[in-house]
Amino acid sequence: MPAGVATVRRCVGGPGRVVILAVPRRGSTGEFRYVMKGTTISSDDAERGARLAWWHDAKFGMFVHWGCYSVLGRGEQILLRDLMPLEEYRQLADRFQPAADWADQVADQAVRAGARYVVLTTRHHDGYCLFRTETDPFNATQTGPGRDLVAEYVAALRKRNLRVGFYYSILNWRWRGFWAPNKYAEELPKIVDEIHRQIRELMTHYGKIDILWYDVSQVPGGPTPGASGYQAQPVSQSRAEFYRSAELNAMVRSLQPHILINNRSGVPEDFGTPEQHIKPEEGGRAWEACMTINYAPNWGNIRYSVADKTAGQILYNFMDAVRLGGNFLFNIGPDERGYVSERDRQALDRVGQWLEKYGEAVYGTTPTGIYASASQGPCYHYGMFTCRGNIAYLTLFYYPGDYVIISKIGPAIRSAELLTTGEKLTVTPMKNARWKISGLPAAPPGDLAPVIKIEFTGPPHLLEFSDAAWLDGQYQPTGGK
Numbered sequence: 001m002p003a004g005v006a007t008v009r010r011c012v013g014g015p016g017r018v019v020i021l022a023v024p025r026r027g028s029t030g031e032f033r034y035v036m037k038g039t040t041i042s043s044d045d046a047e048r049g050a051r052l053a054w055w056h057d058a059k060f061g062m063f064v065h066w067g068c069y070s071v072l073g074r075g076e077q078i079l080l081r082d083l084m085p086l087e088e089y090r091q092l093a094d095r096f097q098p099a100a101d102w103a104d105q106v107a108d109q110a111v112r113a114g115a116r117y118v119v120l121t122t123r124h125h126d127g128y129c130l131f132r133t134e135t136d137p138f139n140a141t142q143t144g145p146g147r148d149l150v151a152e153y154v155a156a157l158r159k160r161n162l163r164v165g166f167y168y169s170i171l172n173w174r175w176r177g178f179w180a181p182n183k184y185a186e187e188l189p190k191i192v193d194e195i196h197r198q199i200r201e202l203m204t205h206y207g208k209i210d211i212l213w214y215d216v217s218q219v220p221g222g223p224t225p226g227a228s229g230y231q232a233q234p235v236s237q238s239r240a241e242f243y244r245s246a247e248l249n250a251m252v253r254s255l256q257p258h259i260l261i262n263n264r265s266g267v268p269e270d271f272g273t274p275e276q277h278i279k280p281e282e283g284g285r286a287w288e289a290c291m292t293i294n295y296a297p298n299w300g301n302i303r304y305s306v307a308d309k310t311a312g313q314i315l316y317n318f319m320d321a322v323r324l325g326g327n328f329l330f331n332i333g334p335d336e337r338g339y340v341s342e343r344d345r346q347a348l349d350r351v352g353q354w355l356e357k358y359g360e361a362v363y364g365t366t367p368t369g370i371y372a373s374a375s376q377g378p379c380y381h382y383g384m385f386t387c388r389g390n391i392a393y394l395t396l397f398y399y400p401g402d403y404v405i406i407s408k409i410g411p412a413i414r415s416a417e418l419l420t421t422g423e424k425l426t427v428t429p430m431k432n433a434r435w436k437i438s439g440l441p442a443a444p445p446g447d448l449a450p451v452i453k454i455e456f457t458g459p460p461h462l463l464e465f466s467d468a469a470w471l472d473g474q475y476q477p478t479g480g481k
Contacts (some may be wrong), residue, residue: 001348007305022203048270051258052286054163055211055271058116059322060355061165061330063290064106064350065121066144067298068096068128071336076300079126080173081224093128093143095336102338103149103156109332109340111160113348114355116363118214119165119329120153122202124300125225127172133201135194138174154206170195170243170265171218176449181220181235188220188235192243193435199248203255212252213273214264217243225297239266262288270407271327278320280374289321290307293344301341308343313348315448318351319395322386324374325367354448358419361386361393361451370409370459378408378462383449385409385460392460394417394452396444403438404452408465410477411458413437419451432475433463448464 065076071092072078079089099105110118123129129139131150140149157164172178172194177187203209205385219242224236236240246266252259261269271286276296281287292299293314294307297320309317318328330351334346340348355362368387371377379385383403385397394404405411413435416425425439437452444450454460463477 016415018156029232040401041236051260053269055117055260055327056286057162058111059078059362059365060115060318061119061211061288061327061329062094062110062113062115062165062238063119063166063167063292063299063329065124065292065301066106066338067121067124067126067130067300067335068093069124069126070301070334071095071304073167073301074340075298076121076124076126077226077297078331080224080251081297086174089126090138090143093138096140096144097336098149099337099339102334105339106153106332107156107160107162109345109348110162111352112155113330113352114359115162115330117163117165117210118153118157119167119211122150122151123168123172123198125169125171125173125216127169127174129198129203135197135201150202150206158207163171163204163210164208165213166209167213167215168199168202169215171216171224173224175220177219179230181233191220195243196248196251199252200255203252203259209256209259212256212259212261214262217245217264217266217448219243222440235313241266278317278324278326278332278374280324284325286327286396287325288327288329289317290329290331291317292333293347298333299331301334301335301391303335305343309347311347312448314347315351315354316397319362319384319386319397319449322365323371323377323386342396350447351404357392358395358447358451360388361395361419361453365393366390368459372462379404379406380438389459390414390458390460392454392456394454395449396452398451399444399450400440402442403436405434406435406437406454408463409456409460410463411456414455414457416455418445419453420429420445425452431473432470433477 067076067276069076069078069092081180100375122131129136131139132141132148133139133442141147154164175191177184177191181188217239219235219237221232223232239245243261243266245267249265250263252261263269263272271288272281274289276291278289293309294302294305314330319330321423322326330339334340365386365388370385379394382398382400383394386393413427416427416437420441425437428436430436465475467479469476
């Protein structure tokens with residue numbers, strides 16, 4: 001079943017095939033549809049849909065970029081971007097002294113923000129591991145921290161009933177064989193072996209893991225973030241072939257049967273990962289937009305920045321992903337102690353306060369027939385719709401004043417309510433199949449975007465037209481009635 005599946009109601013069938021009796025799935029335009037009784041799909045796809053159900057409902061995760069690079073406060077790619085010799089970079093690991101309560105601070109921030117899962121950089125492109133590993137002494141237990149930081153992170157999340165995600169960079173800049181694969185050919189199998197062994201450690205030592213989030217599976221000699229001027233000399237194998245990704249992920253699933261794996265190991269796996277922009281996957285596949293408060297490459301600790309997104313911009317991108325059926329993974333870059341920066345805290349706390357009030361417009365909602373594509377859509381000059389059954393929630397990013405006009409959406413509107421205050425609004429039919437919802441305050445109520453809850457007589461959907469009759473007030477929908 002494609003990745004849009006939320007739940008499998010009932011299924012029957014022999015080995016390798018399943019006949020679905022009733023199951024919601026997402027079509028190519030992003031809306032959820034029901035697969036009719038008797039539709040046959042593969043058992044692998046049905047199993048993936050079941051694993052993705054909680055994730056689709058969760059909508060919002062918190063990304064955490066943190067490591068020994070956080071000591072300098074110049075981002076997570078400082079090793080390559082400043083061309084630091086390894087001896088110089090190793091000193092950062094010794095200076096890296098996280099606070100005893102760092103994991104609790106991060107987990108509490110996720111709760112306040114309204115995130116339902118967290119993804120931590122267990123290893124970034126510098127190869128520094130926040131966990132105990134037998135493969136490389138360049139890790140948190142054998143350098144400055146002197147302890148397993150991943151274990152602390154997992155414990156803090158579980159205390160708060162947050163889902164656990166591990167980011168893992170397949171790329172490790174510290175291998176000479178990556179930069180000169182012909183000269184250091186003997187290192188190439190060691191690069192792959194280290195990855196397989198470290199992933200096995202991560203999947204074995206920390207209990208149930210919900211998400212494995214790979215990054216940058218570039219082959220040795222290939223282009224990499226931050227390598228301006230490097231003359232690429234990639235090995236001839238594909239990423240999946242070189243890193244033996246299918247074998248790697250099969251091992252992961254044998255150890256963690258319920259885990260979700262992203263698409264950055266060279267094979268598609270469970271979900272796509274558009275970065276710093278909102279773009280649905282082709283064919284209705286599950287997807288998650290990842291974004292940070294400033295702009296690439298600075299996902300890690302940055303002490304000073306004048307290029308930060310506001311809480312309103314974060315919420316806008318979040319809801320843009322949700323309306324199109326995606327998840328939103330928003331990043332923080334804690335300081336060298338592991339504490340959340342004030343700018344991250346202020347922005348995410350405002351988003352979290354908004355979610356506390358308007359969570360019903362987000363969690364557990366599904367894509368609908370309102371949006372036929374990833375482009376704008378009806379009423380986009382006011383805001384964005386999310387839906388559940390016959391209910392549509394209009395998040396007003398551009399507040400209209402005392403009334404709003406709903407056009408190009410059917411069927412009929414039954415009632416409307418301003419969620420901010422709980423006040424019932426007046427609904428009046430108009431020419432051209434429009435509806436006027438009036439009684440709104442003259443100025444926006446509350447912080448960030450207010451939300452109108454609209455009940456239709458059936459599932460809301462886009463109305464189509466193909467002539468000029470609307471100019472005379474004689475609008476005649478040609479589809480989606």
